[in-house]
Amino acid sequence: MPIKPPFLGTANEFIARHIGPRDAEVQAMLDLLGYADLEALSASVIPDSIKGTSVLEMGAGQSEADALAAIKAIASKNQLCKTYIGQGYYGTHTPSPILRNLLENPAWYTAYTPYQPEISQGRLEALLNFQTLISDLTGLPIANASLLDEGTAAAEAMTFCKRLAKNKASNAFFASKHCHPQTLDVLRTRAEPLGIEVVVGDEREIADASAYFGALLQYPASNGDIFDYRDLVARLHAANALVAVAADLLALCLLTAPGEFGADLAIGSAQRFGVPLGFGGPHAAYFATRDAFKRDMPGRLVGVSIDRHGQPALRLAMQTREQHIRREKATSNICTAQVLLANIASMYAVYHGPQGLTRIARRVHQLTAILAQGLSKLGHAVEQEHFFDSLTLATGAHTAQLHQQARAMGINLREVDAGRLGLSLDETSSQVDIEQLWALFADGQALPDFEALAASIPSRLPTALLRESAILSHPVFNRYHSETELMRYLRKLADKDLALDRSMIPLGSCTMKLNAASEMIPVTWAEFGNLHPFAPAEQSQGYQQLTDELEAMLCAATGYDAVSLQPNAGSQGEYAGLLAIRAYHHSRGDDQRDICLIPSSAHGTNPATANMAGMRVVVTACDARGNVDIADLRAKAEEHQERLAALMITYPSTHGVFEEGIREICAIIHDNGGQVYIDGANMNAMVGLCAPGQFGGDVSHLNLHKTFCIPHGGGGPGVGPIGVKAHLAPFLPGHGHMQRKEGAVSAAPFGSASILPITWMYIRMMGGAGLRRASQLAILNANYIARRLEEHFPVLYSGSNGLVAHECILDLRPLKDSSGISVDDVAKRLIDFGFHAPTMSFPVAGTLMIEPTESEAKEELDRFCDAMIRIREEIRAVETGELDPEDNPLKNAPHTAAELVGDWTHPYSRELAVYPVASLLEAKYWPPVGRVDNVFGDRNLVCACPSIEAYQEA
Template identity: 55%
Template sequence: MSNVYYQEKFEDRHNGPSSTQVDEMLKFLGVDSLDELIEQTVPAQIRRPSLKLPKALSEVAYLEKIAQISDKNKVFKSFIGQGYYNVVLPGVIQRNVFENPGWYTQYTPYQAEIAQGRLQALLNFQTVVCDFTGLEIANASLLDEATAAAEGMFMLFSARKNKNANVFLVAPSIFPQTLDVLKTRAVPFGIELRMADVAEAELTEDVFAAFIQYPAANGTVADYKQVADAAHAKGITICVAADLMSLALLTPPGEWGADVVVGTTQRFGIPMGFGGPHAAYFATKDSYKRNIPGRIIGVTSDANGEYALRMALQTREQHIRRDKASSNICTAQALLAIMASFYAAYHGPQGIKNIATRINDLAKLTAKGVEAFGYTQLNETYFDTLRFKVGAEAAGIKSEALNNEMNFYYEDDIVGISIDESTTYEDVQTIVKIFAKIKGNAVADVDLADFVNNLDTSIPAELLRTSPYLTHPNFNSYHSEHEMLRYIKSLEAKDLSLCHSMIPLGSCTMKLNATTEMVPVTWARFGALHPFAPADQTSGYMQMINELNDWLSEITGFAKMSFQPNSGAQGEYAGLMVIRAYHESRGESHRNVCLIPASAHGTNPASASMAGLKVVVVKCDERGNIDVEDLRAKAVEHAANLNSLMVTYPSTHGVFEEPIIEICNIIHENGGQVYMDGANMNAQVGLTSPGFIGADVCHLNLHKTFCIPHGGGGPGMGPIGVAAHLVPFLPNHTVVDVSGEQGISAVSSAPFGSASILLISYAYIAMMGGEGLTNATRTAILNANYIKARLEGHYPVLYAGANGRCAHEMILDCRGFKNVGIEVADIAKRLMDYGFHAPTVSFPVAGTLMVEPTESESKVEVDRFCDALIAIRQEIAAVEAGQADSVENVLKHAPHTAAVVTSDDWNRPYSRATAAYPLPYLKDRKFWPSVGRVNDSQGDRTLICSCPSIEAYAEA
C-alpha cells in the first residue's frame, strides 16, 4: 500500500508508550483494551462527548502556521516604558539557559541534593537583589512587579503594630497596573488605598505603611530619606517599587530607609514577551525574614560537612500553614530569575554600571536634542524617562513616530519617552527628527554631536550611588563568553531534569515540553512586543490568544477564559474573587464561607484566606473521598453565608470520586458556587470536564496539563475558565480593556499574564487535536495504573476508586517502615542514587509518596522507576530482617556522592557498588548527586540568603 498519504503524528512523539507497550501494560492489568480500563476508572455519569477541536497539525505544519501568525505582530521600537523595556539578551544565556531543557525542565528544588545548580543561580539572584536594593534579605523571585507590591502591602499590614491602622498611603506616580493589583488585593482585608503625595501627606494614626515608586512612573527621581524618617518616627513602614537597573546609579532605597523594596528584574536580559514571564523581586529587612513571602534559598552544609544550598524556612509555605499562611504563593519565576542572575554575572558590576550610564546619557541627549526645537521637557530629575509638553502637536508626533515604527507613551498633551538598553545613538537622532518635523523643521539629519560632550546631570548629587554592589567573585569571574558558558554548564551538570529521567511527582505533572512547542517563544515577533503596544500592532498575539480561549473553553466546558493569572495559586485567587464579585452583584456580599475538603492542596485554604473567606473544613472518609454527608450538613448549616466549595478533581488522593455531580448540586442548592482546582486536569481532558461536571469556575495549570515547562520552579500560568453567569466578572486591566465594566480589577501586571508562554500550550493543543489530547489522558491513566499494579505488592497503595483503579496518580504508604527507623525521606534520598527525583513527599498524607508518571513516559522508563522502588523496598526488607543495621545502612546514608564513593576512607557495612550502582542500568546512566544529604535545620538556624564569602560561611 502506498505511503503517499502518510503523515507523522505529533501525538506519537508526545505519548511515551508504543502500541506494543500499551498492549503489554493492558495485559499486565488484566484488561482487554484501553477503553475497558477507562470504563473501570472514570465514572460513566461524568464522561463527556468527544472534543470538538481543529484537526491536529504536524510539527512542520504548526511551525508554518505560527510563523504566519507571528508576521501579524508589528514589532516597533518601544519607548513606552511603564515597567517594560527592550533588552539585549546575551546569546550565551539565550541558547544555554532559555532554550535549554537542562534548565527549563527542572522541578522546584525541594530535593536539594539534585538541585544545587539552580539553587546556586537563585542564590546569585538573591545576592543581586540585596546588593542593588541595599536590604539584608531577598526571596528567590515572585510573579511580577504588581503582585510583589501587593505582597509587600499585605506583609506590612499583617506585621503592623497598630492593628487599628488600615490605610496604605500610595504616591500618585505609580505604574497604573501596580495600582490596579493593589486595589484587588486590598479589598478582602478592608485596606484603604489613600492616594497622596507621600512627601506632603499627613501621616495620621490610621496609616500603617506608605508606597513609593522610585523612579516615579513619570520618570522623576526624588530623595525620600526625610519622608522615611518621619514615617518611622510614627511607626509607619515604607514600601518602595524600584527599577533595578536605575539602582546602579541611584542611592538604594535600603540606604534611605525603605523597609520593603519590590520590582522586576525584566531589564536584566528578559524579553518583554507581551507581558511576561519576568521575575519580580522582593527584598526586606532581616527582621521580616519569618514574614517574607515566597521561597528563600539559603546556605547550609551536607552530611559530609561540605557547602550546600537548600530552600530555607519551608514551613512558612502555604502547603503547610494552609489558611494561616501569609501568602498563597506557589509558583515563582525561577527560570527568569536564573537568567537575570546570569545576566548580572556576565556583565558584572562595571558592565551593568556602563549600561545604566549609557541609558541615562542617551536620555539626557534626547532631552537636549528635542528641547533644541522648542519643546519643554518636564522632568528636572530622571534616570531614563522624559516627558515633553507638546500641546496640540501630540497627534502629529504620534503619527510621525508610527511612520518611523516607534511607540512613545501618550497622556493628554504629554509625550513620554523611556530609553532602554537597546536604544542607539541613531534612535535618538530619529526621535529628535520626529519632533523637529512637527515643528516644521525639515532637517535631513539631526546633528547631536554638539550635545554629546555637554550633557547636564539629571540625577541630584545627593542621590548618586556611592556604595559598591556585586562584589562577590561570582559576579567578577565570567565576563568572557567561554567562561560564562562553562559556568552555566557547571551549574547545569549539578541538576537532575527531565533530560535525565522521569520526574514522578504527584500533583505536579512533569510531562514532555516538546521542542516544537518551545521554538516560537524566543522569536522576536513574540518576545519583543510591549504589553501596552497599540492594538493594531498585536494582531498575531490576539489571534493566538482568542483561538486558545476557544480551545480551552471547549476542553473545560466553560464559556470563557481569563489568561491574566500567571500562576496556579493566582488562578485560585482570581476565581474566588470573581465568585465574590458575582455574589456582590446579587446583593449577597455577606456570603463568606468557603468549604474545603481536608485533603485539599495547601494553596486552596491559603487562597481562600487571601480572598477574605472563612474556611470550613469538610471531612474525608477512610478511602480519602469527600464525606458527602458532612459536606451536606455543613452546606446546610452555612447556607445563608455559603460562598463556595473548593474541590480538586480527580481528588488529591488520585481518585475519581463517584458523587462529584451530587457534591456540586449540594453547593448550588445552598446558594454557593463550585470552584474546581485544575491541578489534576491531566486526568480529565477529553474524558470529562469541569463545566460538564457542574463546576462554575476552574483554573488550569498550563505548566502541568498543557506543557509549559516548570523551569526549576516557574514560570507558570493559571488561567481561569468560568460558566456564562460569571463571565462579566472576569479580571479587567486598567491599561488594556480585557473584560466588562463589572470585571474585577487586575490580578497581575500584564493584561494577559505571561503571554509569551501561552504559545507553548497553543502549540500542544494545535498539534494534538481533540483525539490526541484524549489519548494523552487515557495514556496517563494507563501508566499510573500500571505503576500501581507493579508496586502494590511492595508498598501499600492508600486509595483507589470503586473498581480498584487510580486516576493519573496514586499514594504509596511508607509509614509502616518507621517501625525499623526508615523514614519516607530516606526513600526519597535513596532514589537519587538510582537516578530519579523522588515523587511528592508527605503530601497530601504525611509519610507517603504520591506518584504520577504522565503520558510522556514510555513503559521502559516506567519499569526502570518501578525497578528502583522495588529494589529500595528490598533494602528496607534487609533492615526489617536484621540483615542491615537500622542506622548504618544504605538508605540512611543516601544520597552517595562520587567523592564519598571514591574516597580512600570507606568503613560502611555495605559495598561501594551497593551505594552507587544498585541496579545494572546505572552503569550506563549514572547521575551523581553533587552533595550529600543536606542539613535542613542548620540552614534555618543560621539563615544566609546571599552569596557568602568563604570566611563568612566558615564563621557562620
C-alpha cells in the same frame, strides 16, 4: 487508477512523539491490568455519573512542521516597532550564551522546583546569585528567589506592611500616584476583599503620616522623576508605618539604594536584566527586606547549609517557600516563583559584572540626557529636572497628533494623558533612535548636533542620591565575563541537577510531562518576545489571534464558556476564580455570602486563597477512602446556607481518585446557593474524557505548566488561567488595557503571554484525539505503576474498581514502624538510582505520591519500579538485621563520588551504595552533595552568596 501509497499521505508524527509507550507496550500494560483496550480501562476509571460530559470537539492534530508554519503566520501579524513606552517594561539584550545555554536548554527549563536540594544545587546556586544581586542593589540584607511580577509583588508588600507595621489603628495604605498604573490596579484588586483602603496621591503632599500603616513609593517615578524620599521615610517611620519602594534595578546601579535611605522593603522587576518583553511576561519580580522581617517574607528563600559530610550545600530555607502550609492562616497563597527568569537575570549580572551593569546604566542615562537636551533645543519642555531613563513632555493640543505621527514612523510613545506624553530609553537605544525621536518633534527645525551634545552633556541624576556603595563584589560576578567562561559555568551548574532531560520526575500533583522542542521554538521568536504589553492594539493582532484561539481551545477542553489567560500562576488563577464568585454574589445583592467549604484533603493553596479573597474557611471531612464525606458536606452546606459562597474541590481528588459523588457534591452546593470551584491541578486525567464545566463546575483554574506542557523552569514560570460558566464571565479579570478596566490580578493584560505559544502548539499538534489519548495513557501509566508496586508498598487509595486516576499514593508508614526507614530515606535513596523523588508526605504524611504522565515510556516506568522494588528489598534487609539499622544505604543516601573514593567506613559495600542496579553502570548521576542538614541551615541562615573564606571554613 494507481493506489496512493500510505507514505504519501499526510501524517501527524507528533502524537506518538509526545506519548511515551508504543502500541505493544500499551497492550502489555493493559494485559497486566486485565483490560482489553484503553476504552475499557477508561470506562472502569471514569464514574458513570460523569461519562459523556466531554465536549472536546477539535479537529485532527497537525504535524510539527505544519503547526510551526501556522503559528509563524500568526506571529507575523505582530508589528515590531521602536517602543519607548517604559512603565516597567523595557527593551533588553538577552546575551546569546544565556539564550542558548539557559533559556533554550532543557537542562534548565525542564527542572522542577528545588524541594530536593541534593539534586538541585545548580539552580539553587543560580538563585542564590539572584538573591545576592537583589540584596546588593537594594541595600537590604534579605531577598527572596523571585515573585511573579512587579504588580503582585507590590500587593504582597502591602499585606506584608499590614501584618508587621506597628500602626495598628490604620487600615489605609498609601500608594504614590507616581507608581506604575498597572501596579495600582493590582493593589486595588488585592486590597478590596481584605477591607484595606488604598489611598493614591502625591507623596509630597502627605499631611498626616499616621493615617497609614504603610506606603508604596516608586523610584524612579513612573513618569521619570527621581525624588529624594529620605525625609518622607523618616516621617512615616515616626508614625509607625512601614515603607516599600518599587525600584528599577538598572537605575540602582547609579542611585542610592532604598535600604540606604531607610526603606523597609524593596520590590520590583528584574525584566530589564536580559529577559525579553514578551508582551508582559513571564518576568521575575523581586522582594527584599530587613533581616528582622525574614520569617514573614512571601515566596521562596534559598539558604546556605551543610550536608552530612560538613560540606556547604544549598537548600530552600525556613519554609517560606510554603506559606500555604498554614492553610487559612496563610498571609499569601504564593507557592511558586519565576525561577527560569530569575536565573536569566542572575546570569545577565554574572556575565556583565558590576562594571558592565554600571556601564549599561550610564549609557542609558547619558542617551536620555542627550535626548532631553535636544528636545529642549527644539522647544519642548521636559517636566523632569532629575531623571534616569524616562521623560514626560507637556505637548498640549498636539499630543494626539504626535502619537499619530510617531506610529506612522514605527514609534510607540507612552500615553500619559490628553496633554502629555512620555518616553523611556533602554539598553537597546542608540544614537539613531535619538535622532529619529528628535525628527518626530522637530516640526521642520534643524536637528541638534548629537556629537556636540554628547561631548558636554551633564548628568541629570540628583547629586545627593548618587550611589556611593559598591555593588556585586562577590567573585561570582567578577569572573565569568568571557563567553567561554560563562558557557562552562552554566554547564557546571546544569550538571549538578536532575531534570527531565535526564530521567522521569514522578511527582504526584505536579505533572512533569514532556515540553516538546517544537512547542518551545516560538517562545524566542522576536515577534512574540519583543512586543511591549501596552503597545497599540493594532500592533498585537498576532497575540490577539493566538489568545482568542487558545481561549477557545481551553473552553473545548474544559466545557466552560469563557476563559481568562491573565493569571500568571496557579495561585493567581485560584484567586481570580474566587474573586469571580465573590463578584457574582455581590452583583445579586448576596454580599453576606463569605463561607468557603474546603475538604480536609485540599492543597494548602485553597484555604490560603479563600482567606485572601475575604472568605471564611469551613473544613469538610473526608472518609476512609479519601473521598469527600458527602453527609458532612451536606450538613455544613445546609448549616451555612445563607452565607455559603463556594466549595473548592480538586478533581480527580488530591488522593488520585475519581470520586463517584462529584455530581451530587456540586448539586448540594448549588442547592444551597453556592458556586463550585474545581481545582484543575489534576486536569491531565480528564481532557477528552470528562469536563468539569459540564458536570457541575462553575469555575476552574488550569495549570498550563502541568496539563498543557509549559515547562516548570526549575520552579516557574507558570500560567494559571481560569475557565468559567457564562454567568461568571462578566467577572473575569479586567485590566487598564482591556475592555473591562477593573479587577486586574496580574500586571500585564495576558499575564505571561510569551509562553502561551507552548500550549497553543501542544493542543494544535495533538488535536482532539491526541489529547484524549494522552489522558488515557496518563491513567494507564499510573495504574501500571500502582499494580507493579502494590505487593511491595500498599497503594493507599483507589476507586471503586480498584483503579487510580493519573497518580497513586504509596503508603510507607508501616515500614517506618518495622524498619525505622522513613519516607525521606526512600526519597534520598532514589537519588542514588538517578531519580527525583515522588511527592513526599502530601496529601498524607509518610507517603509517596507518584504521577508518571503519558510522556514516559514503559521502559522508564519499569526502571522506576525496579528501583522502588530494590529499595524495598534493602528495607527488608534492615528489617531482618542483614543491614545495620542506622548505618545503611537508605539512611546515608545519597552517596557522592567524593565519599566513594574517600575512607569507606560503612558496613555495606561501595558497589551497593552507588550501583545498586546494573543499569547505572551505563549512565550514573552523581549528586554533588550528601544529604542536606535542614536544621543547621535554619539556625545559621545565610541567603546571599557567602565569601570564599566561608566555604573554606565550612
